[in-house]
Amino acid sequence: MxxxxxxxxxxxxxxxxxxxxxxxxxxxxxxxxxxxxxxxxxxxxxxxxxxxxxxxxxxxxxxxxxxxxxxxxxxxxxxxxxxxxxxxxxxxxxxxxxxxxxxxxxxxxxxxxxxxxxxxxxxxxxxxxxxxxxxxxxxxxxxxxxxxxxxxxxxxxxxxxxxxxxxxxxxxxxxxxxxxxxxxxxxxxxxxxxxxxxxxxxxPHGRWRMDFTGTGDHAGTTRMADRHDPMLTFAHTVLAANEEARAAGAHATVARVEVEPNATNAIPSLVRGWLDARAADTPTLDRLVEAVLKRATEQAGRDGTGVVVEPESLSPxxxxxxxxxxxxxxxxxxxxxxxxxxxxxxxxxxxxxxxxxxxxxxxxxxxxxxxxxxxxxxxxxxxxxxxxxxxxxx
Amino acid sequence: MxxxxxxxxxxxxxxxxxxxxxxxxxxxxxxxxxxxxxxxxxxxxxxxxxxxxxxxxxxxxxxxxxxxxxxxxxxxxxxxxxxxxxxxxxxxxxxxxxxxxxxxxxxxxxxxxxxxxxxxxxxxxxxxxxxxxxxxxxxxxxxxxxxxxxxxxxxxxxxxxxxxxxxxxxxxxxxxxxxxxxxxxxxxxxxxxxxxxxxxxxxPHGRWRMDFTGTGDHAGTTRMADRHDPMLTFAHTVLAANEEARAAGAHATVARVEVEPNATNAIPSLVRGWLDARAADTPTLDRLVEAVLKRATEQAGRDGTGVVVEPESLSPxxxxxxxxxxxxxxxxxxxxxxxxxxxxxxxxxxxxxxxxxxxxxxxxxxxxxxxxxxxxxxxxxxxxxxxxxxxxxx
Structure with a gap:
């Protein structure tokens, strides 16, 4: 054979x-x-x-x-x-x-x-x-x-x-x-x-598309205090997902990103990230995703950015x-x-x-x-x- | 006119x-x-x-x-x-x-x-x-x-x-x-x-390309403890750049990202980010960039990932x-x-x-x-x- x-x-x-x-x-x-x-x-x-x-x-x-x-x-x-x-x-x-x-x-x-x-x-x-x-x-x-x-x-x-x-x-x-x-x-x-x-x-597992929105502007001239930079909220959320998954004995990953305009010298107007989350049982998965999205939303409030989350697929x-x-x-x-x-x-x-x-x-x-x-x-x-x-x- | x-x-x-x-x-x-x-x-x-x-x-x-x-x-x-x-x-x-x-x-x-x-x-x-x-x-x-x-x-x-x-x-x-x-x-x-x-x-200002390297693997099946996920090191570095720039009264931005393979369910093998940094004088800029890259390297050590930095342009x-x-x-x-x-x-x-x-x-x-x-x-x-x-x- x-x-x-x-x-x-x-x-x-x-x-x-x-x-x-x-x-x-x-x-x-x-x-x-x-x-x-x-x-x-x-x-x-x-x-x-x-x-x-x-x-x-x-x-x-x-x-x-x-x-x-x-x-x-x-x-x-x-x-x-x-x-x-x-x-x-x-x-x-x-x-x-x-x-x-x-x-x-x-x-x-x-x-x-x-x-x-x-x-x-x-x-x-x-x-x-x-x-x-x-x-x-x-x-x-x-x-x-x-x-x-x-x-x-x-x-x-x-x-x-x-x-x-x-x-x-x-x-x-x-x-x-x-x-x-x-x-x-x-x-x-x-x-x-x-x-x-x-x-x-x-x-059980699923995918959530997270749109972090901010204000596109010049990366050189815009004062740090005046920024609404969605890349910061995205980065916080990547780390939050990792922490929450470890704490829950579950898996969470942000492995796909799209940035607009994705130019070195332009603060993004949009950073889109995908959350892949999995756990041994459904209540654990639900709690994990809820915790990550809560932390993303709270951070968006601090960064002066927005976040909109759309489930793309959910596999029970x-x-x-x-x-x-x-x-x-x-x-x-x-x-x-x-x-x-x-x-x-x-x-x-x-x-x-x-x-x-x-x-x-x-x-x-x-x-x-x-x-x-x-x-x-x-x-x-x-x-x-x-x-x-x-x-x-x- | x-x-x-x-x-x-x-x-x-x-x-x-x-x-x-x-x-x-x-x-x-x-x-x-x-x-x-x-x-x-x-x-x-x-x-x-x-x-x-x-x-x-x-x-x-x-x-x-x-x-x-x-x-x-x-x-x-x-x-x-x-x-x-x-x-x-x-x-x-x-x-x-x-x-x-x-x-x-x-x-x-x-x-x-x-x-x-x-x-x-x-x-x-x-x-x-x-x-x-x-x-x-x-x-x-x-x-x-x-x-x-x-x-x-x-x-x-x-x-x-x-x-x-x-x-x-x-x-x-x-x-x-x-x-x-x-x-x-x-x-x-x-x-x-x-x-x-x-x-x-x-x-004075410049651009630095930062290649964060890790081990590509399945986002669903790889245990959190077994991962070498460069997205985590990237996210830490984004936040470090922001903190260091604020502390220095300077500007730092990570606004451009490329991920390989950039798939929702695959831990990246590479996350490439560009740092745009600017300051009112050259010593401040040098200290800022040095601090960001030091923190990136330290975090890579903790994440089991690698980071290689290449200056792309420097404008005195x-x-x-x-x-x-x-x-x-x-x-x-x-x-x-x-x-x-x-x-x-x-x-x-x-x-x-x-x-x-x-x-x-x-x-x-x-x-x-x-x-x-x-x-x-x-x-x-x-x-x-x-x-x-x-x-x-x-």
Whole structure:
């Protein structure tokens, strides 16, 4: 399996790789469209029928599309800017390899197997993560999704070339289980000494856009006392988020900033920052976000600036199907069961269908970075495990 | 004169105006090239010969180009992004109006008058302010200037289409005086009740690029204690710069930021910020910058991040020619004499030629902002004053 993995992985390794490091595979951008063509070719090579759901998601089917009682696997192609190549594509490549393994084993599944390539899982282009699975399940309306803008002012509707189709009726009847395989974004499997694990839960998490507004003016001539500089309020809020998250045993990050006019010698009129916050449970997350925003507002009062906060996405706590997770861990010979604080399409689908995730060991735990990596042998073990799980579920 | 000002001002009012507010008139960009064509047309209308100096600077001459003993006036067309329309262009428009006024007065100057349009005064595109006057005077080498990059990776040499020509030999012989007219970037003339003033000095000032480096990773899954997040060090430094400047009675601003990868869910690997610092004297400026960079370095040690600082430009303290300033104030009927903390091409030229500046009243003091404004009557008074000064100096 390791050689098979290496061959297939090599086919996509250069697509969207950026000379400055990592990958630029924004949803529906050129490299992601090339990966979609590759997906269609892989499906054709295996006589799998490809369907689209009108939301930007692609599916390759072994057996009757959309079931009933299909088992859905796969993941997403899109990356965060300059992210690694494993987050997403590993789940799709492993799904094709799992189909090959089942055929080599002589298995004829009793239920259809669907390989999904979900669109805009990272929210790296249009701001809402898991956009494809949210549309498919009705967690976001087609109208709202269609109007989401990328940094160049292109809407999701324009990039898709159509109004999104929205929720697929009868999803719970059409799909009996979802199993998404993903590189672990942490080092728990390293500590546990296991190449593959099963997910128990996803921390609740969300994104908040914070617009800090002030008075644009000359950075050289404006007296310090006369300034209404939103960069100061932003900086206070970055540090407040870090302090509050540490105090709460939670995670908070401000990693994206846009400044207007962003000129060295002009006090900004606007500093826009995004807060990413996550916690093990919803009350902790709510308290964390409330505390950060309170401190931002108080500081804006002191700085003579303004702050307006807009939630961009909120992903509630996900407890994956406990029985399914226990069953998969058993099938896989006692694979460990572990939670994650990263969001996934599987988390969105879990509200509608029994859902599980398999994690593949990540030696450094690093993800969303060019340094993200998993050994070929562990990736092969992941694909074998996925095949075993799909065999049991179908 | 007010009607003449309004007519000429109207001709350029829409060039480079951005629907989001203010002007985008980057050096050698489309709108600035249109303004240069307008400059050539204005010169042709007045039978003024236009010369270029091979550094991107344009000159329109009444009398023999480059003297000897020419009197140089004019200013620059380029703006900070989304800046106002007065900072720069007011000095060029006023120079053409001053020529008209002298001709109406029947004056035949005994010395040549040159109207300059200096390139890249703001440093908004290539990072070094007063780039054109620095090249003309030899304050920067053609090699260094040619290699300066804009945000799209285009060099100044590429934008210019040639290696810059560099210093003009014999400048002090060719030019007997420089008088740059500029909108005031502050409210001193409002307080003094005068439409026009004369500059005494420019605060020493500079720009420092600060690269805060850390470890790119997943914002959701990386434990707070395991992070090396350069955004935290950046935020500390923003607040430190503000505190130190207030304590020193100086000015410090961090108004421009670039983040890699700048994704909501990815801890940055790099946060690049620019420090703009200014003070009334050089020792104060040196102490201020040293204090800010020391605090940045100490905080990087605590955050497990790195910081590398590169000075991008340093403009020493400028004391304009005292006798010339006093003479102009006298000619203008006792105009007030005042310092500024903004840099100007006149400051660069003052190291080589007796130099003065005229300031035009700015009711709000706001500059480098779409809100920058001067009343038409004050602009007309500025152009009349410039004519009177040019008459006396030629």
């Amino acid at each position: 390791t050689a098979a993995f290496q061959r297939l992985w090599q086919e996509i390794a250069t697509i969207g790789r950026d000379p400055r490091g990592g990958y630029l595979r924004y949803a529906l951008s050129e490299p992601e469209l090339v990966l979609r063509d590759w997906f269609r070719n892989q499906a054709a090579r295996r006589d799998l029928a490809v369907t689209e759901d009108g939301n930007g998601n692609l599916f390759a089917w072994w057996g009757r599309p959309w079931g009933p009682d299909a088992v859905l696997t796969g993941s997403h192609f899109d990356s965060v800017p300059h992210g690694g190549g494993y987050d997403g594509p590993l789940g799709i490549v492993s799904a094709f390899l799992a189909v090959d393994a089942l055929r080599e084993r002589g298995v004829t599944p009793g239920r259809p197997i669907g390989i999904a390539a979900f669109v805009e899982e990272e929210g790296g282009r249009f701001g809402v993560p898991c956009l494809g699975s949210r549309l498919l399940t009705g967690a976001i309306t087609p109208e709202k999704a269609a109007g989401l803008c990328d940094r160049d002012g292109v809407t999701f509707g324009e990039a898709l070339g159509a109004r999104p189709a929205g929720a697929l009726p009868g999803l719970a009847r059409r799909v009996s289980a979802v199993v998404e395989l993903h590189i672990e974004q942490g080092k728990a499997l390293v500590d546990l000494g296991a190449p593959v694990g099963v997910a128990s839960a996803i921390w 706590e996900v407890a994956f199907d406990t029985a399914l997770a226990a069953r998969l861990a058993g099938i896989l010979g006692g694979a460990p069961i572990l939670p994650t604080s990263a969001g996934h399409d599987a988390g969105v689908l879990s509200a509608h269908v029994p859902t599980a995730m398999l994690f593949v060991r990540n030696p450094t735990g690093v993800s969303h970075s060019p340094a993200e990596h998993a050994p070929d042998e562990d990736c092969a073990a992941g694909a074998e495990s996925l095949a075993t799980v799909l065999e049991a579920l179908t | 007010t009607a003449a000002f309004q007519r000429l001002w109207q001709e350029i009012a829409t060039i480079g105006r951005d629907p989001r507010g203010g002007y985008l008139r980057y050096a050698l960009s489309e709108p600035e090239l249109v303004l240069r064509d307008w400059f050539r047309n204005q010169a042709a209308r007045r039978d003024l010969a236009v010369t270029e100096d091979g550094n991107g600077n344009l000159f329109a001459w009444w009398g023999r180009p480059w003297g000897p003993d020419a009197v140089l006036t004019g200013s620059h067309f380029d703006s900070v992004p989304h800046g106002g329309g007065y900072d720069g262009p007011l000095g060029i428009v006023s120079a053409f109006l001053a020529v008209d006024a002298l001709r109406e007065r029947g004056v035949t100057p005994g010395r040549p008058i040159g109207i300059a349009a200096f390139v890249e005064e703001e440093g908004g595109r290539f990072g070094v302010p007063c780039l054109g006057s620095r090249l003309l005077t030899g304050a920067i080498t053609p090699e260094k200037a040619a290699g300066l990059c804009d945000r799209d990776g285009v060099t100044f040499g590429e934008a210019l289409g040639a290696r810059p020509a560099g210093a003009l030999p014999g400048l002090a012989r060719r030019v007997s005086a420089v008088v740059e007219l500029h909108i005031e970037q502050g409210k001193a003339l409002v307080d003094l009740g005068a439409p026009v003033g004369v500059a005494s000095a420019i605060w 303290e400028v004391a304009f020619d005292t006798a010339l300033a006093a003479r102009l104030a006298g000619i203008l009927g006792g105009a007030p004499i005042l310092p500024t903390s903004a840099g100007h091409d006149a400051g660069v030229l003052s190291a080589h030629v007796p130099t003065a500046m005229l300031f035009v009243r700015n009711p709000t003091g706001v500059s480098h902002s779409p809100a920058e404004h001067a009343p038409d009557e004050d602009c007309a008074a500025g152009a009349e004053s410039l004519a009177t000064v040019l008459e006396a100096l030629t």
